[in-house]
Amino acid sequence: MARFPEGFLWGGATAANQYEGGWNEGGKGESCMDRATNGTHTEPRKIDMAYNPEHTYPAHTGVDGYHRYKEDIALFAEMGFTVYRFSVNWTRIYPTGFEDEPNEEGLAFYESMVDECLKYGIQPLITLSHYEMPLAICQKVDGWASRETIDLYLKYAKTLMRRLAGKCHYYLTFNEINVGLMGNMGNYMSLGIYNEGTVDMRHQADIPQKRFEALHHQFIASALLVAWAHKELPDVKMGCMQAFMLSYPLTPNPADIELVQERRRLMDWYCADVQCRGAYPYFAQKIWDDEGVTMQISDEDARILAEGKVDFYSHSYYQSNCTSANPQEESSGNLMGGAKNPYLKETAWEWPIDPTGLRVMLNLVYERYQIPIFVVENGLGQADVVNPDGTIDDDYRIEYLRDHVNAMADAIADGVDVIGYTWWGPIDIVSNADGQMAKRYGFIYVDKDEHGNGTYNRSRKKSFWYYKRLIASNGEDVA
Numbered sequence: 001m002a003r004f005p006e007g008f009l010w011g012g013a014t015a016a017n018q019y020e021g022g023w024n025e026g027g028k029g030e031s032c033m034d035r036a037t038n039g040t041h042t043e044p045r046k047i048d049m050a051y052n053p054e055h056t057y058p059a060h061t062g063v064d065g066y067h068r069y070k071e072d073i074a075l076f077a078e079m080g081f082t083v084y085r086f087s088v089n090w091t092r093i094y095p096t097g098f099e100d101e102p103n104e105e106g107l108a109f110y111e112s113m114v115d116e117c118l119k120y121g122i123q124p125l126i127t128l129s130h131y132e133m134p135l136a137i138c139q140k141v142d143g144w145a146s147r148e149t150i151d152l153y154l155k156y157a158k159t160l161m162r163r164l165a166g167k168c169h170y171y172l173t174f175n176e177i178n179v180g181l182m183g184n185m186g187n188y189m190s191l192g193i194y195n196e197g198t199v200d201m202r203h204q205a206d207i208p209q210k211r212f213e214a215l216h217h218q219f220i221a222s223a224l225l226v227a228w229a230h231k232e233l234p235d236v237k238m239g240c241m242q243a244f245m246l247s248y249p250l251t252p253n254p255a256d257i258e259l260v261q262e263r264r265r266l267m268d269w270y271c272a273d274v275q276c277r278g279a280y281p282y283f284a285q286k287i288w289d290d291e292g293v294t295m296q297i298s299d300e301d302a303r304i305l306a307e308g309k310v311d312f313y314s315h316s317y318y319q320s321n322c323t324s325a326n327p328q329e330e331s332s333g334n335l336m337g338g339a340k341n342p343y344l345k346e347t348a349w350e351w352p353i354d355p356t357g358l359r360v361m362l363n364l365v366y367e368r369y370q371i372p373i374f375v376v377e378n379g380l381g382q383a384d385v386v387n388p389d390g391t392i393d394d395d396y397r398i399e400y401l402r403d404h405v406n407a408m409a410d411a412i413a414d415g416v417d418v419i420g421y422t423w424w425g426p427i428d429i430v431s432n433a434d435g436q437m438a439k440r441y442g443f444i445y446v447d448k449d450e451h452g453n454g455t456y457n458r459s460r461k462k463s464f465w466y467y468k469r470l471i472a473s474n475g476e477d478v479a
């Protein structure tokens with residue numbers, strides 16, 4: 001029996017602020033992420049509310065996708081992609097967010113990207129908001145903390161979707177929406193909120209009341225857009241997108257089990273329940289109480305949420321972690337927090353590698369929602385070594401890919417309805433958490449270093465040929 005259904009979508013995913021560059025070209029305005037500096041695993045990126053000419057802002061150059069997307073999409077087609085997930089930079093369409101008329105050059109740019117995909121039979125899957133929004137919205141109205149931002153987002157998203165009508169059939173309303181629950185990291189990149197006292201990207205000042213309200217505004221914006229799309233563009237499928245943070249109890253101590261359940265409710269179900277079931281879950285009040293926030297959901301908002309349920313669930317999955325009631329065990333150095341799992345190996349960036357966890361989480365999600373699931377992010381960030389002849393033998397990436405594809409096949413055999421898989425960063429791009437180039441995910445190498453030096457030329461790594469073979473066999477040939 002085939003492991004993957006016929007028509008299963010295979011491809012890769014990128015985000016505008018990590019890929020495009022061309023930050024001040026084509027009428028583009030400044031985005032929040034245009035003010036995030038480079039960093040490292042140990043030195044977090046800074047956020048400059050005032051532009052600093054001495055600083056390096058990786059989003060300004062990305063990997064020059066703005067000028068090279070045709071070459072890149074041709075390489076994706078060569079690998080056999082049937083889907084390419086990319087995000088649209090809001091500031092290319094409405095430079096500050098407040099204009100009445102869109103920027104034609106920006107619309108034409110994304111239409112051309114979509115046309116380029118369609119030329120090769122690649123379905124575009126568009127993320128409407130991937131850790132990026134006009135800086136002006138952030139500075140003038142405090143990002144998503146303002147209810148006004150809902151209308152600004154709807155204006156932008158509808159303009160784009162109308163322009164791409166009949167050409168793009170899959171949209172995600174917000175990337176990793178649940179990262180907005182992480183007070184230390186999510187305020188700025190997820191919600192466009194910069195609070196006084198913020199130190200850097202990983203140490204942001206947090207006002208929980210404001211953050212939960214901002215997240216509520218994103219839920220409303222997402223639901224209104226989904227309901228609109230269902231009416232106006234019936235051939236379009238709308239998805240939510242969550243960072244699935246799979247956590248295991250470190251020990252059988254009931255205190256650990258209880259804590260895992262509590263964390264899962266917050267990080268994995270709180271947002272997804274709203275977007276997939278159309279209502280806040282029963283435990284929402286307890287979360288608000290614990291966070292010291294007061295939320296009053298009006299009848300009108302409850303109706304909007306109920307009418308804007310997504311068609312499919314999508315998510316990122318990179319790693320799992322362990323939860324322990326013992327605070328000493330909890331400081332693993334991992335971005336997600338939690339305790340180290342003694343059974344798993346880790347990447348150089350301390351991300352535990354856990355393919356089985358993908359099968360586990362796919363089942364957890366499907367048990368709960370029973371709607372199609374799209375794995376829109378999974379990948380391995382690693383430093384690559386270029387051989388003297390220019391080739392790159394990234395067997396570690398091949399191994400990671402093979403093991404996760406096998407785990408996905410196991411979940412499908414369990415009965416989970418998985419409809420597609422997009423590898424994160426099929427071409428090297430700037431890393432999000434650290435703003436580094438050294439952390440590479442690609443099957444395609446980009447000649448650019450930490451300081452922006454290099455030719456930006458593209459070349460195929462060993463994994464390029466492996467993924468091509470894997471896709472050609474619809475996931476059967478993984479040897």
Ligand code: BG6
Pocket residue numbers: 015018131175176243316377381424430431432433434439
């Ligand atoms: C996801 C984000 O959280 O992880 C991406 O949606 C990001 O934008 C990816 O690039 C990998 O993280 P990083 O920090 O290694 O780039």
